[in-house]
Amino acid sequence: KAGVTQTPRYLIKTRGQQVTLSCSPISGHRSVSWYQQTPGQGLQFLFEYFSETQRNKGNFPGRFSGRQFSNSRSEMNVSTLELGDSALYLCASSLLQGEKLFFGSGTQLSVL
Amino acid sequence: AQTVTQSQPEMSVQEAETVTLSCTYDTSENNYYLFWYKQPPSRQMILVIRQEAYKQQNATENRFSVNFQKAAKSFSLKISDSQLGDTAMYFCAYAGNFGNEKLTFGTGTRLTIIP
Numbered sequence: 558k559a560g561v562t563q564t565p566r567y568l569i570k571t572r573g574q575q576v577t578l579s580c581s582p583i584s585g586h587r588s589v590s591w592y593q594q595t596p597g598q599g600l601q602f603l604f605e606y607f608s609e610t611q612r613n614k615g616n617f618p619g620r621f622s623g624r625q626f627s628n629s630r631s632e633m634n635v636s637t638l639e640l641g642d643s644a645l646y647l648c649a650s651s652l653l654q655g656e657k658l659f660f661g662s663g664t665q666l667s668v669l
Numbered sequence: 670a671q672t673v674t675q676s677q678p679e680m681s682v683q684e685a686e687t688v689t690l691s692c693t694y695d696t697s698e699n700n701y702y703l704f705w706y707k708q709p710p711s712r713q714m715i716l717v718i719r720q721e722a723y724k725q726q727n728a729t730e731n732r733f734s735v736n737f738q739k740a741a742k743s744f745s746l747k748i749s750d751s752q753l754g755d756t757a758m759y760f761c762a763y764a765g766n767f768g769n770e771k772l773t774f775g776t777g778t779r780l781t782i783i784p
Contacts, residue, residue: 590771590772592772599774600760600772601774602771602772602773605771613771647712647714657719658772659716660706660713660714660715662711662712662713663713
């Protein structure tokens with residue numbers, strides 16, 4: 558069974574641009590969560606989707622958005638990139654509420 | 670708001686020895702879940718062990734076990750017979766309600782196993 562797949566693995570953008578990251582959960586998993594990991598702030602929760610509905614949202618500005626498709630694949634978008642958005646973005650999926658979270662290997666975003 | 674504190678930024682131990690990583694947390698909720706995740710250089714977060722707060726028995730997974738002290742809000746991880754493959758960042762995490770809706774992570778402990 559394939560794990561959580563995140564694409565791309567690495568991304569380089571410049572300030573002011575926008576970026577879209579993709580996450581394919583484990584087959585059958587309906588919940589997808591996103592986390593940002595930086596050396597300064599550590600791991601922070603961005604948002605969680607279940608059956609195409611956002612159930613939880615972290616304390617990030619509106620430039621950070623996401624969505625989930627009917628096949629449970631999820632995308633997150635960051636508009637008007639800032640240098641501080643440079644981070645490892647991790648996606649995690651689970652079968653149902655209360656089940657274990659399985660993480661992908663992340664997308665490393667560098668904003669120049 | 671819930672907080673998770675890991676007071677040991679770095680630790681090292683000889684191969685085959687036992688090591689304990691510390692974690693404390695703060696919450697006003699009665700029902701919650703605690704986790705230890707491992708992040709090797711590959712960057713993928715791997716679940717090591719999971720503890721449900723309403724269970725008094727400490728969780729164990731092979732060489733990994735926890736010491737869960739609910740009243741003290743302490744959740745330490747013990748790794749027995751440590752192996753080189755245990756070298757990684759270890760994160761303690763908290764989740765309320767159903768256990769996976771939103772994880773609050775500690776700052777991590779970098780563990781190095783010395784051959």
